[in-house]
Amino acid sequence: xxxxxxxxxxxxxxxxxxxxxxxxxxxxxxxxxxxxxxxxxxxxxxxxxxxxxxxxxxxxxxxxxxxxxxxxxxxxxxxxxxxxxxxxxxxxxxxxxxxxxxxxxxxxxxxxxxxxxxxxxxxxxxxxxxxxxxxxxxxxxxxxxxxxxxxxxxxxxxxxxxxxxxxxxxxxxxxxxxxxxxxxxxxxxxxxxxxxxxxxxxxxxxxxxxxxxxxxxxxxxxxxxxxxxxxxxxxxxxxxxxxxxxxxxxxxxxxxxxxxxxxxxxxxxxxxxxxxxxxxxxxxxxxxxxxxxxxxxxxxxxxxxxxxxxxxxxxxxxxxxxxxxxxxxxxxxxxxxxxxxxxxxxxxxxxxxxxxxxxxxxxxxxxxxxx
Amino acid sequence: xxxxxxxxxxxxxxxxxxxxxxxxxxxxxxxxxxxxxxxxxxxxxxxxxxxxxxxxxxxxxxxxxxxxxxxxxxxxxxxxxxxxxxxxxxxxxxxxxxxxxxxxxxxxxxxxxxxxxxxxxxxxxxxxxxxxxxxxxxxxxxxxxxxxxxxxxxxxxxxxxxxxxxxxxxxxxxxxxxxxxxxxxxxxxxxxxxxxxxxxxxxxxxxxxxxxxxxxxxxxxxxxxxxxxxxxxxxxxxxxxxxxxxxxxxxxxxxxxxxxxxxxxxxxxxxxxxxxxxxxxxxxxxxxxxxxxxxxxxxxxxxxxxxxxxxxxxxxxxxxxxxxxxxxxxxxxxxxxxxx
Numbered sequence: 001x002x003x004x005x006x007x008x009x010x011x012x013x014x015x016x017x018x019x020x021x022x023x024x025x026x027x028x029x030x031x032x033x034x035x036x037x038x039x040x041x042x043x044x045x046x047x048x049x050x051x052x053x054x055x056x057x058x059x060x061x062x063x064x065x066x067x068x069x070x071x072x073x074x075x076x077x078x079x080x081x082x083x084x085x086x087x088x089x090x091x092x093x094x095x096x097x098x099x100x101x102x103x104x105x106x107x108x109x110x111x112x113x114x115x116x117x118x119x120x121x122x123x124x125x126x127x128x129x130x131x132x133x134x135x136x137x138x139x140x141x142x143x144x145x146x147x148x149x150x151x152x153x154x155x156x157x158x159x160x161x162x163x164x165x166x167x168x169x170x171x172x173x174x175x176x177x178x179x180x181x182x183x184x185x186x187x188x189x190x191x192x193x194x195x196x197x198x199x200x201x202x203x204x205x206x207x208x209x210x211x212x213x214x215x216x217x218x219x220x221x222x223x224x225x226x227x228x229x230x231x232x233x234x235x236x237x238x239x240x241x242x243x244x245x246x247x248x249x250x251x252x253x254x255x256x257x258x259x260x261x262x263x264x265x266x267x268x269x270x271x272x273x274x275x276x277x278x279x280x281x282x283x284x285x286x287x288x289x290x291x292x293x294x295x296x297x298x299x300x301x302x303x304x305x306x307x308x309x310x311x312x313x314x315x316x317x318x319x320x321x322x323x324x325x326x327x328x329x330x331x332x333x334x335x336x337x338x339x340x341x342x343x344x345x346x347x348x349x350x351x352x353x354x355x356x357x358x359x360x361x362x363x364x365x366x367x368x369x370x371x
Numbered sequence: 372x373x374x375x376x377x378x379x380x381x382x383x384x385x386x387x388x389x390x391x392x393x394x395x396x397x398x399x400x401x402x403x404x405x406x407x408x409x410x411x412x413x414x415x416x417x418x419x420x421x422x423x424x425x426x427x428x429x430x431x432x433x434x435x436x437x438x439x440x441x442x443x444x445x446x447x448x449x450x451x452x453x454x455x456x457x458x459x460x461x462x463x464x465x466x467x468x469x470x471x472x473x474x475x476x477x478x479x480x481x482x483x484x485x486x487x488x489x490x491x492x493x494x495x496x497x498x499x500x501x502x503x504x505x506x507x508x509x510x511x512x513x514x515x516x517x518x519x520x521x522x523x524x525x526x527x528x529x530x531x532x533x534x535x536x537x538x539x540x541x542x543x544x545x546x547x548x549x550x551x552x553x554x555x556x557x558x559x560x561x562x563x564x565x566x567x568x569x570x571x572x573x574x575x576x577x578x579x580x581x582x583x584x585x586x587x588x589x590x591x592x593x594x595x596x597x598x599x600x601x602x603x604x605x606x607x608x609x610x611x612x613x614x615x616x617x618x619x620x621x622x623x624x625x626x627x628x629x630x631x632x633x634x635x636x637x638x639x640x641x642x643x644x645x646x647x648x649x650x651x652x653x654x655x656x657x658x659x660x661x662x663x664x665x666x667x668x669x670x671x672x673x674x675x676x677x678x679x680x681x682x683x684x685x686x687x688x689x690x691x692x693x694x695x696x697x698x699x700x701x702x703x704x705x706x707x708x709x710x711x
Binding site for chain 1: 378379380381382383416419479480481485486489510514515516517518519520521522523524554557558559560561562563564565566567568569570572573574575576577579580581595597598599601602603609612613616637638639640643648649650666668669670671672673677679686693694695
């Protein structure tokens, strides 16, 4: 609605001409200025500016919905009331049914922990027929790190959904629904997500996976602030893409080691004399998510995959719906599976810490691929 | 006071100044008809100009729109506050989020900003009989993080609590129960999904009219004020100007309809005094825009809220937790509210 034309807003004719004469064509251009600036530019009285602004504002405002109609719409119109099941019972229960439609969900973790495994399983579950708990749609898988393996996907399918996958031609059908893109630079990625926007609506795409977001940026040799800004556009584009096409978007994020001068404190906290602080410091791990705090604000759900004393753990680190829970998991030939469906609730710094200790076991799966 | 301080279009201002009306007192000393003839503007325009000039120079003790401090005190004391459902937090806030004020709440991702937003949009509807405001909520979602399932959970818990409360009061009158259902609570959350900063500005401009048409709105929650301005705005000084105008409009809405405005803000890292520290986003001049500022942070294993700025409250911190039912007192807190 930001680009609505002022000329088409049934504004009094007089104003329409004034705006057009000053080359202010869209609502965006008019509203990016303060009232005083506009008055200066258009050379009309304050009263007139105010009434013109309120006209334009009304036309450019988003519609109002009640939360109740939102809920009813969700229950009635959307498959599985707007969630893509992960087929991990405990996690699905915590997230009210799975990865929600319309928002960004992020997976963070050290290399080799199973982020791509998780993504591939999700891709499979979205392409599945709805009779078996899938979304019966296509999947776009943006594979920046070249980790997608069709063989592995089919193997996962055979082992975790044998009843479906042993049907003749099913493997081909399912795998055929997953479209893999391999952009090599941020600019080609930018181009392809803009194309995707159109194809999502036409082609029944039900899931978008980006594995990983970080790898896209590491290829660019731009200095700090520039880099930060480049991502800004992608954040808002991806968020609105998820919102308008009502699909889940899953992105992965790498980890990096924490810089020495980085703190997680406010200025006032240093003033509070508190024993807790020191305690918190020593508790901190050395790893942090590679994309900074601006990105972290943008994702709605953050799942952290980490390794702790030999075992793998998946944590719900940020979610508007679930308390911070941790589930131990392992990776089998059928993909990720939880060792226990009862999550343990986490507290304080535990929630966001990322551990990679004692994680040396290579993912090994011995499944026969007969398809 | 000079003529150039009046909010006038540049052509009228130019005419006034070139005709010698450089000070406000010179304008207010002539009648509007004389002004119109002297300066060569229409009668209506001249009337507006002299009205503005008179308002500002108004010489009598009762300046237009002013109130004395005693009346303000009485008014403030009668103002209701919106409970956060966490009594420790309410205590440091002086009883809850105050109406007629703009309160900014910020914190790191996952600390519970959206949770507070949803909780307040439910709590504002607690009927007057139960000590609430019985109002409606406007929820402006810029990030898409409003989860209606979560709102339902919190609404259900709120209804349970209210039933308990009324059950306690009307032990002997079974018929007198509150007949509120979780779905009714959702009905009164008016939700706007804002997808660009233009829409955000437009909506804030439009709210005045919207609230006049939809009576009983008692809280406006913006989750978050930051998002679009942080991503797409290139010209930073323009951003500051647009944001401060927006803040003024929120303040005006808060006063006019005596409702609470809660702006949720994100966190950024800032380099001060030789080290990086966390600070709320949008820069220093934005920090002046809100009346109250609350920062949410982790302290050891617990979530804490800290009053960073408030004209009437002492700075203090209190712990809280986010449970399935919503915001609650921290279980382990042996009521240790710290005053500083």
